[in-house]
Amino acid sequence: MLIIVANLRISFFSRNPRSVIFALHTMSSPSPTTIVAEYAKSGKSSCKKCSEKIDSKSLRLGLKSRDPRGYDSLKWHHFNCFFSLDSIPASSAETFEGFSELKGSDQDKLKQMMSEEDRTSTKRGDVDAESDKRDLKKLKTDEDEESVKEKKNATNEKIVVEYAKSGKSSCKKCTEKIDSKSLRLGLSFWDPRGYENTKWYHSDCFFPLDVNLLSAESIEGFSELKSDDQEKLKILVTERDQSSKKLNEDAEPELQRKDQKSGKSDKDEERVQEKKNATNEKIVAEYAKSGRSSCKKCSEKIDSKSLRLGLSIWDPRGYENTKWYHSDCFFPLDVNLLSAESIEGFSQLKSDDQEKLKKLVTEKDQSSKKTSDKLDEDIGLKIDFSPNDVKDNYKGATLQPKWKVFQTLMYLEREDGLQDSSKIAAFDFDGCLAKTSVQRVGASAWSLMYASIPNKLQSLYNDGFKLVIFTNESNIERWKNKRQVAVDSKIGRLNSFIKLANVPIQVFIACGVSKGQEHDPFRKPKTGMWQIMEQHFNSGIPIDMDKSFYVGDAAGRKDDHSDADKKFAEAIGLKFYLPEEYFDQ
Template identity: 65%
Template sequence: MFLAFNYRIIFFHKNPRSIRFNFYAMSSSSSPKIVAEYAKSGKSSCKKCSEKIDSKSLRLGLKTRDPRGFDSVKWHHFGCFSSLDSVSVSVSETDIEGFYQLTESDQDKLKQMASEGDQSSTKREGDVGTETDKRDTKKLKTHENEEIGQEKKNVTNEKIVAEYAKSGRSSCKKCSEKIESKSLRMGLSSWDSRGFENTKWHHLDCFFPVDADLVSAESIKGFADLKSDDQEKLKKLVAEQDQSCKKSNEDGETELQESDQKSEKISGSPDEAIGSEIAYAVSNVKDDYKGATLQPKWKAFQTIIYLERDDGLHDSKKIAAFDFDGCLAKTSVQRVGANAWSLMYASIPKKLQSLYNDGYKLVIFTNESNIERWKNKRQVAVDSKIGRLDAFIKLVNVPIQVFIACGVSKGQEVDPFRKPQPGMWRVMEQHFNSGIPIDMDQSFYVGDAAGRKDDHSDADKKFAEKIGLKFYLPEEYFDA
């Protein structure tokens, strides 16, 4: 996804002139994200036309991360959003948050908007040279324009402001409580792209520590206008923040070591594994599992092998999770090989495709201890398991995320990723779902190991119980 921002940069030489650049930035954690949803009420207003957005009507927003740690969304009518000059909409549906929760007709609208935005973006790039040449012929008429241009350039940076609340109508951006009239409030002020200054106010106690450059209390805008006792409060808070930052830097190594120790502790008892934070780092990800080479897109982390990202996979708050052997595929411990399997139920492809179209993310959590046990034939075990999973995904023709637990639990030594332990789920939840909170009421898990008379174990049932997921047997879900 590309978002286009226009900046006007003014140079002064012998012949003053104005040159405009189109700046294109790849979408990242600091770039706005496009959100689509149906308005929950009629209270929101369009940021372009200022008119109310009707309840249950389609609205589009630009979501950004506020420096104070929360998401801010600027909502627009569909028509107003698609005509924004500041946004070049060249996106696929997977880039738009909430796309899969929309009706099919509204999804088609967004696809058309994306297509038109892409063409518009291409045209603008081709016209940059022509527009620049035209603007090069224009001259600044007065020195006043120079000062205005410089002022706007300067105010784009975030500033800290202190003042006494003029009324009791403002609310704190952290705790959402009202800020009393005439009480000291702190703000983060920045220049809005629409041409005005925007300040996000906080209670004094809610404001610190602040994630912004702060040289001294005296550098805060409005500091000189405060009462002497309030000035002293600010000086003290700024000094405390400075000390805290220094201590944080000094203790960085210690904190990293403690984090590593905490992640190692996960492999202790089952109770410790449940709900633990799984420390995941790219540096710990490998292209092989204990010497066994993995197929493209497959990676290894600790005792897990996982499919990095299947083409077309979209993260979601709704998770449809499944066991593999005995649930999705008929397999046998006596047979080895990528083709040594068959579909468990004829309805599986259609069921999975329906879930995907309804906005679910499909995930397979499967144990495979042979990969760990067959030390002399580990490559055979890896190729057999991954080959079956790749073939299954190709057959059902729907993107699926896969986690394979290869470890073995012996006595008191519990592998935190092997079912019934919830480690695989925790890794997916914490590191492979784009930070989207999972809706446990809509999510579920299907598995065959339920502790029945002929079942080999109750691992699947307990896995679901430890996570808090609804549990279904394969015959209940696919053969109903």
Template identity: 60%
Template structure:
């Protein structure tokens, strides 16, 4: 890979066969990127190169990049794992936190920059191989494509590159869920899927309800090109043709409004994506008028409110929004509880280290949040007040014991048959509403945030809801014994 400065005169800055190293340099050269040096505040961060933990108080280097979603993301490395820096692009004085380091570590960092200058920069006149020339041609071509100076690939070409195809069929059972609305797809109903070849060696299909699948980029597909189209009933074929035709009109209008073909493809990709990072964006309609002082007739304690099927603790003294979230399950994670026992005092601390750990996190700038399911509140229709008082009483007592501000969300709804409660773990609704409405507008850094829960799908676990909850959001996941009893 060849990296060139196109200043006047142009010159070769770097030649390398290591793409990851080039990415590091590109990060370092970006005006929106900063290099940070500091001593690790805990032993929980992992090196982005070797994936090993970075010891507490050891020197670490990071690349701070402004994420398109509006927050800063830091990629931390061991000092020895951080690729040699190109001193043409960065000076020691530009490294954030340099002046806070000890004298010996400042010298180590200076030496790293000097070594990077010697090792990574080839000056004018150095030999450029034919392979390097081809790499440079690719680099320039990609740049031209991105800026519109070269002809963009068509949507069909994009589709061929990703090796995706659209499939239509009647659901063989009622077990599949729609990737857009998360609701079950009824057996024998018409469903549409995007099928792609997984690198692990099998086809992976993301199924949708018919109405949830659209809008489609019509340059990407015609009804007749959909696999399985000819096997559908004639009425369903007509329905599919109509939806594609409607999308055609919508697509043409969007182009008239100035949206490019490439943007249309990007929007399509967002709708069919199932990755944690891209799934984070869905909005929950929230209005103050929908907030209640009671939950389905059960009166809530002061500072507690209800919204749809969740009960939450309003902002308490000392609780502040933060880009770093330390999130926890409650039952079986922070507190020992039993389904046979009811009452505000029917619990005990799960691990003796919990108060100290939580206080340390709070002092380290984390916001502490509890996400807990409690279906008894929904099921106990005749004793709902008892269930509410028991759950809220335990949480209030726990917060008082650990003596640190904590935000709390309780998912009260219970999933019934094909009906899925969007707030009940493993669904991510509780996290979304915290992120969108109760974090002072501060974007969350997922790399620095984490979730601790006991439901991980192990042999004796009641479910894997906690582990899947973390996976849906894109959070690091810890078991309670790993985090509190280490």
């Protein structure tokens, strides 16, 4: 019997993850923000205002909104930091989600703070109203009103100075760490997502910036500094003013001569500037001057005197901004590079490092060609992912909280603490992580395949991997009369497993079947689940295929039910491990 298999193309509406995410964001209007109050489950979350860690079991307050990609987004704050925000979208503490589950003393504390916030808001509103009346009297036309708004927005940014509370922050100019208790300056502005955002700098790195500054005394926090640091700031501000004045005096006559000579229009100048900006990015190579810089891909430290590569651009605020990477982390990036010799600083490297770069560039070119060829292969049916098609039920079966379905793909919404990453540790579920049987049904009808699994997963999570489960479950489609039972059984087992493992995991369930020439694009060995995760559920972060891997039991061996897991990994280009190889060591 001759079987003809039709290979059709999976065509996402964009191969560029950033454009996909942008498209998803623009598909739906922003959701209302609610306030959540709870005790921190761990010490991993950070305050969105002060950037410091929130201690485990301490009271934290969050701004919760619905992300268009299908999960709840939470911005956590310390108690005191939350009530220093410019606006709080609630009328009373009792409306906070989770308020009733707090201790009585904390409930009273919240009520008191909200009462004070009401009085402050009323007073602030009266002042703003009076100010607006005065402004309106001066307005004559719509253009005048727009001018006033622009002026207000321009003054929204403020400059702050303080001693660093820890050694965790990095300078936005040189990217080096800012030592604890050392003087740092920041550009602080109110982020529309509901918190104050501050970009920190070393004091010496700050003053080349093009910022509006009347005097050192006008910097917020200046009066709380030591006298010698106050004098240092005064000197830096004076030197900056003198330097700016000299630059303006020198540049003005030259600019006038060029304008008269060229006779170019403003539009011509804009086109030239756009062209310059497009080619402004350059690649540099050097030996790290210290051990303080961190790789922008893996977040690990770059050792002093080790080879590092950087993407350098001219920041419109008046300085060169370089993002540094380990040499091995750099080349999976999608950058334009003609040859190793075209990298700035290449000629100053040791000969063995020059050879290393040449080899890495060659391997990158070959890998890019292979990836391009792979994308051109027919890998399945067309999938047009849209949040509008995401549902809470599947063919009459209701999904449990935090679970959604798109076509025949079920997935777990983002858990608190789940980290998107370039490193993916992916696993099958049945026969790999959990011991199950087709003869047993129910959320509790499973056991761990290996005792080492929870520790292994926790270790991967701590090393910066994102944990993902890709599992087939055709019973959900086949059991038409008992579909709810099949759904509750599968999801219940996965929920129980994640609770036991005690680590955030992203989960995808392919619940369709393949019949004849009709192939479900999500069912392994088809790569639809992986493609959806990569394109829509990883924040646009490129995946490092060399560091990522997949573990599954269906490898086509004598007693295996299929080779779906092995072929799934091969089709994607992932390293493949058997469960006994990975866990039973």
